[in-house]
Amino acid sequence: MAKQIIPLMTRYQMGPFTLSHRVVLAPLGRQRSYDYMPQPHAILYYSQITSPGGLLISEATAISENGKAYTRASGIWTKEHVEAWKPVVSAVHDKGGIFFCQLWHPGRFSHFGVPVPSAIKTEEIPHLIADYRNAARNAIDAGFDGVEIHGAHGFLVDQFMKDSVNHRTDRYGGNLENRCRFALEVMEAVVDEIGAERVGMRLSPFSNFLDAYDSNPEALGVYMAEALNKFNIVYAHFVEARHEKGVAMDRSLLPMRKAFKNTFMVAGGYDRDEGNKAISSGKADLVAYGRFFISNPDLPKRFQLNAPLNAYDRSTFYTPDPVVGYTDYPFLEL
Ligand code: FNR
Secondary structure (H helix, E strand, C coil), X not given: CCCCCCHHHCCEEECCEEECCCEEECCCCCCCCECCECCHHHHHHHHHHCCCCCEEEEEEEECCHHHCCCCCCEEXXXXXXXXXHHHHHHHHHHCXXXXXXXXXXXXXXXXCCCCCHHXXXXXXXXXXXHHHHHHHHHHHHXXXXXXXXXXXXXXXXXXXXXXXXXXXXXXXXXXXXXXXXXXHHHHHHHHHHHCHHHEEEEECCCCCHHHXXXXXXXXXXXXXXXXXXXXXXXXXXXXXXXXXXXXXXXXCCHHHHHHCCCEEEEECCCCHHHHHHHXXXXXXXXXXXXXXXXXXXXXHHHHHHCCCCCCCXXXXXXXXXXXXXXXXXXXCCC
């Protein structure tokens, strides 16, 4: 009998990258780095998750010294970080994976007192943008295939966009165009540095993490999708509303899907059936999975075979152990 191909397991051409399926690793900070350096155990972790032609997005990776937030996160602002990432990226490439680095600045969430966007001085903004540019160059030097700008979940870029936390009165605050200016200036610099075909962006217009929410998230999402078209970046990655606390369940990413012309990725609460539906209905081109990948490094294979999934253990999501809850979930035995 011919093998039945499910929508999630169909090939997809994402700009220059040929993906053999649509099951993407969502960015997941696992807090197992030391001194902002990825450790050797990250090599095994990412390699376990890699499937030939599969797309992986790295954990949120800090772009600068003053962008430190969690003590066991990773960074990519120095040549030492580049060297530390190289074997991790190589391991993914050795197994045929495509690897994007998520570039992250926590903004007001940082331990180091970087203040809310309202308090960032206008003259500091070019330095922040230069930090993104430098981090993007470093990611490419480390061998990553591209970068994803973390514009979601209440961190720096999102703090500029959301009107609950951006109280600025200069050209980076006030109306939608002004609030999105920082995100788009970051994008302009990163695209200029490494090329649009290597750049994606993650956005969560509906989220209210870290108290960053917007009075008109649909307008924000569509504005960004249209603005990103002008850069011709390779993908837009939108987080669903339905799993954010206190936000209505019926909020849809469809207007953003319609507005964005290149690859559209969704994430948040997907299982096998919902992922297949999203692909077959045209709602998305790619589906990113977070928690299921944590407990099922061979997730695409399990989806293809409709095999049972290992349950994930939340208590080890962020613990420092280099093995337990990190690389010890069982693979399918066939
Ligand atoms: C996350 N998430 C996340 N998002 C992001 O943009 N950067 C990150 O570094 C992280 N880190 C992270 C760690 C852990 C342990 C979890 C569980 C989640 C959010 C993640 O990418 C994804 O959007 C959510 O997990 C929802 O997708 P699932 O898990 O329902 O497939």
